[in-house]
Structures are given as structure tokens and as C-alpha cells.
Amino acid sequence: MAYVELKSPPPPKGLAGTIGADLGAIARGLAVTLRHMGQKPVTLQYPEERPTLPPRHRGRHELERHENGLEKCVGCELCALACPAKAIFVEGAENPPEAPVSIGERYAKTYIVNMIRCIFCGFCVEACPTEALQLKRVFELADYSRQSMIYTKEMLLAPAPKKEPEDSWLPG
């Protein structure tokens, strides 16, 4: 483990001592750079090598679903309220009982995240009462137009689980 030695050497005496101390310092510096030449570069060769991100990395938003496919989001707009960058816009609506979208009384009719404004602070995730909103490990969000940086609900929603009729209690 590398550490910095805080003890400073005694001041050199005389001209020869100064020259010796200076040359010694230069030699130690040269030794450090030469030693580093032998080590493997820490650079990640990105497009070929992928980074291993920590599980709680704050990347792209995702709207989660329950196991039965219903959305967790109930359209409460607390995420939009918590957002310091005002990047989230939510429009809630009554959840139609005959074809429920979420498990609550309401659901998010519109859910828009402006990725240009988003600062990936994760306050929206903390604010979410139903744990519907998650920040995922997707980090390649660059694109060519402002319009494409507006993420709509369809883009953010987690893919629906495959419906299996026998154990599904979904209506219809």
C-alpha cells in the first residue's frame, strides 16, 4: 500500500550537501516514474471493455412493475416535487377499475423525465412511496437531439412480465 511519508529530511549542509540532496530528490522522482512504467495501466478500454458498476449506481430511470405486471407507480407526483432540477413531469389520472394500470386508485397517465435536466441525484427514488422509481446501471445516455433526451413513460417502463394465464389473476 502506498503512503506519503510526512517526515521531512534534515536540511542539507553546505554546497555539496545541497547538490547531493537535490540529485537524490531527482533520482527518487525518476525511480518513481520508472517503476510506474512497469505497472498495468488503469485505463478501461471502454467500448471493448465494459465497466463493472456498483449495484446502486445512479444511471437511467426505470419505472418498476409488480410481479403481476401492474405498475408500481400510483401517480402521486412526489418524485416531481422532490426533483431539484425539475426534470420530472407526472400527470396522474384515475385508475380505471375495469382495466387497472396500477394497484392504487390512481396511476401515472404521463411520466416524462428530461434527461438533459436530470442530475442523477436519486432524490426521486428516495421520495417514491411505492418504490416504483429506480435508477438503473444504464449510463450510455448520449444522443444527438434534445428531443430524444425527453424520456417518455413508454421508454422508462420496465418490460411487462410474460403473462401466464393459469396462475394469473388479472381480469380479462
Add this chain to the structure above:
Amino acid sequence: MIGDLLALIDWNTVFIILLAFIKAFVIVNVLLVIFAYMTVTERKVMGRMQARYGPNRVGPFGLLQPIADGIKLALKEDIVPSQANPWVHTIAPLLSLIPALIIFAVIPIGPSIPLGQPGREWTWFIANINVGYLYAAAIASLGVYGIVLAGWASNNKYSLLGGLRASAQMISYELAQGLAALTVVLMAGTINLYEIVQQQGRSGLPFGLLPIFGWIAFAIYIVAGIAETNRTPFDLPEAEGELGAGFHTEYSGFKWSMFFMAEYVNMVNVSALAIVLFLGGWWPMIGAWIGVPGLDGILGPIFFVLKIAFFMFCFIWLRTTLPRLRYDRLMNLGWKFLFPAALLNLTATAVWVALWPRGWWPFV
């Protein structure tokens, strides 16, 4: 009629002049190729020393990077500031590059090979002049004009400061460098670079490895040489942090790259001169080539190039390691340490040579 004229031509002279032209063409091109590949080598070596890769995307191992850089620089807009002096602004990079390229004319990179007939030999230099070192030192100090004029012509106070720093630095360190070289001249008894190298080969011990006097002269020459090329830790004329690239702030595109070329070619020149004066030129470090006569004509240049490569690596190594000197420290080092030290060393050598006037070093 035409036959009479042709009879007047001394074909031997024509051949020699033509050969000099061809050699000059080859050497200039080799120097520019070395420059191109030094840029990529420097970036890669510095990268490795800083635990990263350096350029490795253009071509295999990034080896086509200089071509990409060259195309980029050639296509860039050539900007001349509206208040600048356009003539001086254009001439300054040439004044910097041309001296750097023509120094190599006198540097012998290998021993001459006799070609059968008397007087006919293959030479590894363009010109073997008796004032060889004097020529090299004179041309090297001309290079500072390019930098000073670039700083002045840009009409930018930071550029001017960079130019002034360059002139002050070069004048200060040229003294110590010249005195260190003079020590060798004293020991060899000649300024002819070819003869200096031959003497080191004959004695088997290069001047830079001679105890005390040679060591001191060599060390002073190297430090002053790094300062002459404006390389880190003596890169005050271009000090990015203080002057915003200094004398070449207002340069772009190809004119900027000419300053860049001059810097790298000067690195080769300083290395080559240091090798010729102190490290025995094309001879191995200690002793002479043993074995087949004539082999040294082939092995010599290879050895010379290897020595230059080592020097270039040291230039990069120093750049990665050392921070830039403060300006007053730079002047103190030049005037209060290197200059007196070189002077004392020269005097001591002179006394030594005068006391033992056998023409060669008593230790050997």
C-alpha cells in the same frame, strides 16, 4: 562544342555535391520522421509512466497517430492576429525550424568507409568542417530568434513574455553549455567533431566518462542542453500555466507545428552533440569495436542511433518526473551555479592539460 564543355566539368566534384544534396534530403526527412514518431512515443511513454495507455486507437498500437495529427494540423486554419506583424509572424517558425534542421549537417554518425580508390570514401556526415562544434553552437543559438520574433510578432503580452524568457534562458545556458563543450575541445585539441569522436575511439574512453572533469562537463552540458531545447523542467518560454503556451499562443495549424518540429529536432541535435562530444559518438561506450575491420562503418551508425534513442527516452522521462522551475531559480541555476562550475572545470582542465602536454589524458 558541348563535348568541350563536358570535358571542363569535374565529375568528381559534381558527384560529391550531388551526394551531399541526397544526404541532406535524406537526413532532413529522417529527422522529420523521428519528430513524428517522437510525438507518439512521448505520449505513449508518458502515458505508461502515468498508469495509462496513451494513443492506441489510430492504426496498430496507435502507430498512425502522427499521420492523423499531421493531417489535422495541416487542415487547420492559419490564424494571424489582426494587430500582429504578418511577415515576422510567418517567418518566425521558419527561423526556428531551419536552424534545427541544418545543425545535423556537421554531425558524424559513423566512421568513414574507404571505397577502394584513394580519396574515395563513404562518409556518414554531410560536411566535415574544422570548426564543427562552433558551427553547431552558432546555428543552435540562431534558433532563439525564431522564438523571440514569434513572441514579438504575435502582439500578445504573454507571447512577448514567453519570447523574452526564451531569449534570457538561452543566452544564460548557452554560456555554460559552450564552456562545457570547450572542456572537451581542450582535451581533444580540436573543434572538428569527426576528429573528437575518433580520439575517443582511439583512447577507448569517452570524454564524458573521464573522471571528474569529464563528468562535470557532461553533467553541465546535459542540463544546459535540456534548457536550450525548452523542455521540461526548463519549459518556461511556453509555460502553459503561466503564459498560456507563451511564444506560440497566437500560432495555429502548420506554423504551430513548425515550432513543435523545431523543439523535437533540437532534442535530437542536443542528444547527437552530447553523444559526439561526451559519449564517444559511434564507438561503444568503453573501448573500440573489436574484430572485422570495416564493421564499425556499419555498426557505428546503429550504435549512434541507439544512443540517441536513449537520450530521447531520458528527455521524456525527465518531462514526466520533474515540475517546472521557478523563473528566478532557473536564472540562479544558470548564472550562479552552472556557469561558475563550468568555468572552474574549464580552468582546472586547462591546467591539467598544460601540465601534462602529451596530448592525451594521463588517466588512460
